[in-house]
Each structure stands twice: as structure tokens, then as C-alpha cells.
Amino acid sequence: MPNVRAVPTLRRRRLGDALRVYRRRAGLSLDRAAELMGWAESKLSRIENALARMHPQDIAVLLALYGVTDSGTVTALEGLARDASKTGWWQPYGDVVAISYRDYLTLESDAGSTHIYTPELIPGLLQTGAYAREVIAATAITRTPEEVTALAEVRKARQTILTTRDGGPLTLWAVIHESAFHKRFAATPTIMRDQLRHLLDMADLPNITIQVMPLAATPHPGMLGTFEIVRFPAPWPNVVTLESLRGTTFIEGTDDAAIFSAAFQRIVAAALSVDDSRQLIKTIIEKGNWTPWAVKTTSTNST
Template identity: 70%
Template sequence: MPNVRAVPTLRRRRLGNALKEYRLEAGLSGEAAAFAMGWGESKISRIENAKARIAPAEVSALLGKYGVEDAETIRALENLARDASKQGWWQTYGDVVALSYTDYLTLESDAESVHVYTPSLIPGLLQTAAYAREIIGATAITRTPAEVNALAEVRKARQAILTTRAEGPPLKLWAIIHEAALDLRSASQPGLMRDQLRHLLDVAELPNVTIQVMDLHATAHPGMLGLFEVVRFPTPWPTVVNLENLRGGYFVEGTDDVKVFENAFERVVAAALSVDDSLVKIKKIMEGTGRDSQH
């Protein structure tokens, strides 16, 4: 059977980065680590650069050479090596799902929790199918109608993670949505937002979902600069921040940079309405009895 070139997937990149950090902490060069394992000189470099596969048993053996003894850490890295080449359900959509989006879906599927602030739209994990098509059609300006429909399907399929997951409990979601995002008008679908707001109230009943609304008259806060998501993982994986623009998403990593966004989210939480008041606000807008619907 011919050798298959290893694809540098996000999981493989994260595994390589983690192994490199432990090697450096052990004070070993790549050549010394390879020698200790009885490997060729270049294998460590290829593993760390996500260009070579590494088996779970090799991961534990390598960590032993690095002096890593924590069982939870070893098990986590073994699991990542085992899942590094696993194909996500979104792979069936082919090139419609851009590489940056594929990376985010991988992060989301591995995450323990997501904290998101959205100033102008409903977060993807909380969107109805009709709302998703409306938003994707308006923002994915280079996409064909068929691709818009496919991306809307992907967005809806993502939401299963809030109620069931093959491995581990459902994702914990904390979403803070600006009040302006609750008052979108659609000329072609008059009932679009009523259905979307009803969906928010329904999903808010899940024990793992927290929804807050940022009032129009809220005090100044860090979220005024735009959408951001803080994605957290089980130990030992570091937190990642996702930022988005018209060309897709990109990640912020590194303890100091991530901490800025974690602190920012805490301040956004403090500036937003309480959970109970947020649900009352959503219900009033949905029923057309709030100030926001009287145009």
C-alpha cells in the first residue's frame, strides 16, 4: 500500500505545537529527541510541523522522554493523535466549506465551551434555517445561491452540538447579543425575526445555554469593537479566540493575547442585561409590544 502524505489538519498542528513546547521545556533539541526515540533526525521536525503522523503509543513514549508524567496530559495528547486524521461531518460539503471555517468547526467540535459576543447578528449556533440563509446570502457576497444553501445547512447541522455529542457532554454556550441584532427586517420574509426570537427563547431553556442581551442604552464596553468568540477546551489545551470579517475567521492564540479577550468578555457580561431581563426583552420584541417594534 503506498504511503499517504499526512495532511496538516488543525488537530495535527495543535498536537505538533504541544509536543514542541514539551520538548523545549525538557531542554532537548529535535535531533536529541529523535535519537532518544530511535528515529531519523527529521522525524521530530516533521511531527512538530504537522507534516508527519504520530501514533498514540508514540506520543506517550515521546512524552516520557520529555519527562511529562501527568496522566491527564498524556491521555489528552494521545486522544488528539488518535483523532488527528478524523474527518468531520462537514467534509461531505467539500470546497464549499473554506479552510478557515473547517478549522473553526474542528475547534468547536473539540471545545468545552464557547463565549461569544455579537453586535449585529444572532450567533450561528442559535440561528434558524431561514435566518441563516438570509444572513449568509447577505454577507457571503462571493457565493452562489447553491453555496449559500449549503452553508446554511452546515450552520444548522453545527447546532446539534448543543444537545448531543458522541464524546462528552454538549457544548456550553454563553452568547451576548446586541439588541440591534434582534430587530432585523426582511422584506421577503416578514415573519423571519419572530421565528428567530421564538427559537432563542426555546434554546435558552437548555441548561448549557446562557443568553444575554446588550441593551441599546448600555454603557460603553469592549464589545463595541466587534464580534469575538472565546473557545475553551478541556485540560491541557489552551483557550483560542476566533475573530471574523468578510474574508472569514482567524484565530488569536497565546496566553497574554487570549487573556485580553477573556477579560473583555467579563466586562461585556457586566454591561449586558441580566439573563432574566434579557429573556423578557426578547419576548417583548417578539410579541411586538416593546419600544423596538413600534415603527
Template identity: 70%
Template sequence: MPNVKAAPTLRRRRLGSTLRSYREKAKLSQEQVAQAMGWDESKVSRIENAKARMPHRDIPRLLKLCGIADPEVITALEGLAKDAGKQGWWQPYGDVVAAVYRDYLTLESDAESTHIWTPNLIPGLLQTGAYAREIIAATAITRTPEEVNALAEVRRTRQAVLTARPDGPLKLWAVIHEAALHQRFAPSFAVMREQLRHLLDMADLPNVSIQVMPLTATPHPGLIGLFEIVRFPHPWPTVVSLENLRGGYFVEGTADVKVFETAFERVVAAAESVDDSRELIKKIMERNGT
């Protein structure tokens, strides 16, 4: 795939919006901050709007100006400022990875944990290569075969966050509807056999919890559709990711996020336990000769 350099906008946007929030809470104008920092006023605006780089060495002084002394906050923002210009591992895939998907991959790279409810599919972080290709080919209806293969490769590569992330593996809690475990693919029944075995293998990881929502489950909020709750270390707020045929989008804000967190708790309560889910996956494999 072509090596296209994409602007690392998400981390810069998160940093800018956080700094703006702290400035406004301190009741400081952009002009006041610029004067105190020895900057041109337009620099404050550019930083807060993700149009300029924020030097990490200036973070402590700026936060002190805003009355922020929490060392965890200072360290977190310094780290984000340092990483704001980093190119993601997905950059060599160029425009095949859409802007919203690049944003999601950035969030996933920075996240502490993710809780996902999937009513129709195996979650991307738990998909085998063959399963991913079949699903992407069926759902990404505007993509060429070459793009489908590239996206399947991206999906498999991103799974390293579960096992090989330098700062520790991502914690994954996935609730999958039983219907997704009965999926069949025209090319080969082996695709689902491999996928179910892979689910059992992944469930052995200490940072991965998998539950199955049985066909006989009582009604629950997950009936509305797929959603994913992405959580970060302090001070970063939780983000909810939603998807549809045209891509994905994010929900932020304490009140809106709380709705999804409550919904996930009810989804978990309606699903089989982790141990019973493992047995159910095994039974489905045996029942279908897989």
C-alpha cells in the same frame, strides 16, 4: 455537494506544536528525541510541523522523555493523536467550507465551552435555517445561491454540538446586542418571529446562557466588534476567533487571550441579566407583533 477529502490539519498542527513546546521546555534537540525514540531525525520535524502522523501508542514514551507525567496530559495527547486523521462531518461539502472555517469547526467540535459577543447578528449556533440563509446571502457576497444553501445547511448541522455531542454538549454563553433582535428581512416577517422564538427555546437548555445588550447600555469593549472565546479541557489553551468579510482568524497566546477574556467580562457586566434578557426578547416579539 462534491465529496472532497480535505487534510485534517488543525488537530495535527495542535498536536505538533504542543509536542514541540514540551521538547523545547525539556531542552531536548530534535536529534536527541529521534535517537531516544529510535526514529529518523526528520520524523520529529515532520510531526512537529504537522506533516506526519504521530502514533498514539508512542505518546506516553515521548512525553516521559520530555519529563511530562501528568496522566491528564498524556490522555489528552493520546486522544488528539488518535483523532488527528479523522475526517469531519463537514467534509462532504468540499471547498464550500473554507479552510479557516474547517479549522473553526474542528475547534468547536473539541471545545468545552464558547463565549461569544455578537453586536449585529444572532450567533451561528443559535440561528434558524431561514435566518441563516438570509444572513449568509447578505454577507457572503462572493457565494452562489447553491453555496449559500450549503453553508446554511452546515450552520444548522453544527448546532448538534449543543444537544447531541457524544462526550457532552458544548456550553454556550452568548451576549447579543438588542439591535440584532430588531432585524427585518424582505421576504417575510416570519423569519425574525421564528428566530426570536428559537432563541427563547434555546435559552431553556441547561448548557446555554443568553444575555441581551440593551440599546441603552453604557460603553464597553464589545463596541469594537464580534469575538468568540473558545475554551478546551486541560491541557489545551484557549483560542479567540475573530471574523470579517474575508473570513476568520484566530488569536492565541496567554496575554492576547486574556485581553478578550477581560473584555467579555465587561460585556457581560454591561448586558441585561439572563432572566431580564428573556423578558426583553419577549417584549420585542410583542412590540413588533411577532
């Protein structure tokens, strides 16, 4: 397939951005770098703009031209070039998976670890199927019931990254506000109890750390809302994701990511310890009243 027909996937964009950074650090113009490689300037331009495929075997040669000889960096970029056109496991779900969500799933697949703070929800990677469907139905307000079901299936499929993945499972550190544990689901009152039991089971895994932000916590940066730091091994910078009703927003600047990393450390310090968090979850399960709050009408929302 000709390079001009390549699809600008997230991996290809990250590769192009990295190559552009190294070229500029080397003090080379686009046309000069292309000339030294024996390429047309348009070819290198398309590669840097994620519109053309970069052959893995050309990575080391191009990086050497830029003065980059670190074996770890070369290997990392070769891997990204090799995987740039790989089809995501979510492909069968088609357009139900929005472009920003596909980008997020790609980041998650490539990440080494992720740090997340959530004030109102259990993080998606830790949700039960029943909880996921209820939450998606309540928040994805433009989706049909069929799309809600599909998105719930995608969310459950994502979770295999915590237990089975080439190269080892994702490491997850989640801080969840206690208020998230007191939601009530009128249709199935036991959803929250089952969800909390699932949290305890997931916390037993060696790659998962769960802390609870108590209701009586001191002020902390997480009061401004949910955020996630998707962390990568060198040379890739970390990426921060923010969620809203319009989808996922990505913050990729190194300085911005560092601010969120510092904020997460303050959140961790304000939260309960891992052991105390586990005990609080157990206490809520034992004392919880899993019947729904008083309902004024017997009608329910079918979605």
C-alpha cells in the same frame, strides 16, 4: 500510508505545537530527542510540523522523555493523536466549506465551551434555518445561491453540538446586542419573530446562557466588534476567533486569549441579567411590527 503523505489538519498542527513546546521546556534539541526515541530527526520534525502522523501509543513514551507524566495531559494528547486524521462531518460539502471554516468547525467539535459576543447578528449556533440563509446570502457576497444553501445546511448541522455530542453537549454563553433583534427581512417579515422565539427555546437548555446587551448600555469592550472565545479543557489553550468578509482569523496566544476573556467578563457585567434578557426578548416579540420597513421598489435580490 507513509507519514510523509499526511495532511496537516488543525488537530495535527495543535498536537505538533504542543509536542514542540514540551520538548523545548525539557531543553532537548530536535536531533537529540529523535535520537533518544530511536527515530530519524526528520520524523520528529515532520510530526512537529503536522506533516506526519503521531501514533497514539508513542505519546506517553515521548512525553516521559520530556518529563511530562501528568495522566490528564498524556490522555489529552493521545486523544488528539488518535483523532488527528478523523474526517469531519462537513466533508460531503467539499470546497464550499473554506479551509478556515473547517478549522473553526474542528475547534468547535473539540471545545468544552464557547463564549461569544455579537453586536449585529444572532450567533450561528442559535440561528434558525431561514434566518441563517438570509444572513449568509447577505454576507457571503462571493457565493452562488447554491453555495449559500449548502452553507446554511452546514450551519444547521453544526447546531447538533448543543444537544448531542460524544462526551456531552457544548456549553454556550452568548451576549447579543439588542440591535440584532430589530433587523427586517423584506422577503419573509416573520423571520425575526421566529428567530427570537427560537432564542427563548434554546435558552431553556441547561448548557446555554443568553444575555442581551441593551441599546442603553454603558460603554464596553464589545463596541469594537464580534469575537468568540473557544474554550478547551487542560492542557489546550483557548482560541479566539474573529470574523470578517474574508473569513475567520484565529488568535491562539495565551496572553491574547486572556485579554479577550477579561473583555468578555466586562461585557457580561454591562449586559442585562439572564432573566431580564429573557423578558426583553419576550417584549420585543409581543410589541414587534413584523412587516418590512417601507420599500421604494418591488424588486428583490434573488440571492
